[in-house]
Amino acid sequence: MRRTFHRAxxxxxxxxxxxxxxxxxxxxxxxxxxxxxxxxxxxxxxxxVRHYFETKDQLIAAAxxxxxxxxxxxxxxxxxxxxxxxxxxxVINLTEPVANSRSLSLWAAFISQVGSDPxxxxxxxxxxxxxxxxxxxxxxDFRVLRGxxxxxxxxxxQAIAINGLMDGLWLEGCLAGDLFADGELIRIATGSVEALxxxxxxxxx
Amino acid sequence: MRRTFHRAxxxxxxxxxxxxxxxxxxxxxxxxxxxxxxxxxxxxxxxxVRHYFETKDQLIAAAxxxxxxxxxxxxxxxxxxxxxxxxxxxVINLTEPVANSRSLSLWAAFISQVGSDPxxxxxxxxxxxxxxxxxxxxxxDFRVLRGxxxxxxxxxxQAIAINGLMDGLWLEGCLAGDLFADGELIRIATGSVEALxxxxxxxxx
DNA sequence: GAGGTAATTATTCAAGTGTACAATAAGCAA
DNA sequence: TTGCTTATTGTACACTTGAATAATTACCTC
Numbered sequence: 001m002r003r004t005f006h007r008a009x010x011x012x013x014x015x016x017x018x019x020x021x022x023x024x025x026x027x028x029x030x031x032x033x034x035x036x037x038x039x040x041x042x043x044x045x046x047x048x049v050r051h052y053f054e055t056k057d058q059l060i061a062a063a064x065x066x067x068x069x070x071x072x073x074x075x076x077x078x079x080x081x082x083x084x085x086x087x088x089x090x091v092i093n094l095t096e097p098v099a100n101s102r103s104l105s106l107w108a109a110f111i112s113q114v115g116s117d118p119x120x121x122x123x124x125x126x127x128x129x130x131x132x133x134x135x136x137x138x139x140x141d142f143r144v145l146r147g148x149x150x151x152x153x154x155x156x157x158q159a160i161a162i163n164g165l166m167d168g169l170w171l172e173g174c175l176a177g178d179l180f181a182d183g184e185l186i187r188i189a190t191g192s193v194e195a196l197x198x199x200x201x202x203x204x205x
Numbered sequence: 206m207r208r209t210f211h212r213a214x215x216x217x218x219x220x221x222x223x224x225x226x227x228x229x230x231x232x233x234x235x236x237x238x239x240x241x242x243x244x245x246x247x248x249x250x251x252x253x254v255r256h257y258f259e260t261k262d263q264l265i266a267a268a269x270x271x272x273x274x275x276x277x278x279x280x281x282x283x284x285x286x287x288x289x290x291x292x293x294x295x296v297i298n299l300t301e302p303v304a305n306s307r308s309l310s311l312w313a314a315f316i317s318q319v320g321s322d323p324x325x326x327x328x329x330x331x332x333x334x335x336x337x338x339x340x341x342x343x344x345x346d347f348r349v350l351r352g353x354x355x356x357x358x359x360x361x362x363q364a365i366a367i368n369g370l371m372d373g374l375w376l377e378g379c380l381a382g383d384l385f386a387d388g389e390l391i392r393i394a395t396g397s398v399e400a401l402x403x404x405x406x407x408x409x410x
Numbered sequence: 411g412a413g414g415t416a417a418t419t420a421t422t423c424a425a426g427t428g429t430a431c432a433a434t435a436a437g438c439a440a
Numbered sequence: 441t442t443g444c445t446t447a448t449t450g451t452a453c454a455c456t457t458g459a460a461t462a463a464t465t466a467c468c469t470c
Contacts, residue, residue: 002448002449002450003448003449003450005447005448005449006448007446007447007448008447010447013447044448044449045448045449045450046449046450047448047449047450047451048447048448048449051446051447051448
């Protein structure tokens with residue numbers, strides 16, 4: 001007797017498959033994300049993948065797009081004045097759900113393939129540049145607020161430095177969050193961004 | 206007729222297998238590092254892996270140890286006064302062979318497994334803490350040289366921030382080195398480290 | 411040179427891989 | 441209810457995987 005099943009709406013089932021894929025990758029790595037393991041976690045059988053994705057690689061690429069969106073959407077939709085946006089930017093990127101070991105595992109798994117997989121490389125660069133551009137705009141706005149020039153060369157250099165700092169602290173936090181006291185990373189990040197900008201962030205720490 | 210072969214010294218053949226493993230991982234990812242592909246690149250047949258390593262996983266772990274050593278040994282054997290050591294630290298970590306897309310692919314492939322593989326996790330944390338401790342010592346030395354206190358709390362916070370900054374800039378350089386002009390990352394890093402330390406690095410660009 | 415040791419090859423095996431495809435049943439429309 | 445569409449299942453296939461093992465040959469010692 002064949003097992004009973006539920007017919008799900010297309011968008012919903014696609015999303016379930018993508019979520020199961022990310023679960024597999026974070027727990028078992030890319031090589032553990034087999035069609036059988038993915039579909040088992042999604043509660044369906046292996047054949048169904050081909051109904052929603054032309055190939056397994058396309059499912060993987062869709063999962064990467066989904067991950068990038070979840071890691072960047074909060075930081076790209078900030079509201080308020082430039083100063084509070086900058087403070088929120090720091091906090092969001094160094095606290096859950098952006099900063100945890102699962103995010104790092106996923107991010108690293110895909111990054112390791114970006115150099116050799118053109119499809120993933122395209123997905124990556126698109127998301128990366130958008131992220132850095134939004135940070136550069138944020139810095140320019142903040143400088144203007146404090147009466148400084150928004151000189152493109154300066155903004156670019158500061159965006160590169162602060163982007164690097166935030167990436168690195170995010171890494172440290174994900175890899176060994178237990179080595180830091182509560183709020184320590186955010187305090188260090190805030191002080192460092194102030195030092196790099198040469199400006200103080202009122203209301204911080 | 207059986208193919209001719211060369212009997213290599215144990216250390217040499219082990220090293221060849223490890224090198225071939227890293228090549229596979231950097232070009233094809235962890236899932237592309239199969240026993241057959243690795244041994245083909247090393248110029249031997251698949252069965253030989255079992256003669257040098259009890260299991261494939263042990264070969265992978267050995268490759269990870271080798272990678273960490275190649276990424277950190279130069280920065281941990283600096284000589285000279287604290288200031289030139291700090292400048293060398295910046296340059297070494299942002300130029301070849303530490304900073305290139307191959308290093309990043311390899312590093313990311315292993316990092317993605319650190320969360321789920323206890324053996325790799327141990328290898329990782331050992332290397333990471335040694336690296337950060339040496340940076341913290343370097344910062345303390347430099348502060349003393351400039352007549353400042355070597356207060357542990359301050360040194361720790363500055364080490365975390367500078368470690369994060371360097372990690373992040375290394376990442377950016379590896380991922381998209383073509384987006385930066387010659388020496389741009391080093392200039393940004395030097396200026397940022399000065400800002401974070403509140404001290405200037407004489408003789409720096 | 412001769413003989414022994416063990417590094418290396420070649421072959422085999424069971425388990426797991428992505429994909430193709432026919433069979434089936436869930437849900438909708440009438 | 442009846443019939444239709446198609447989402448989903450179950451099975452099969454060709455191929456790859458890591459590992460085990462027997463057969464061979466390179467190299468060292470004497």
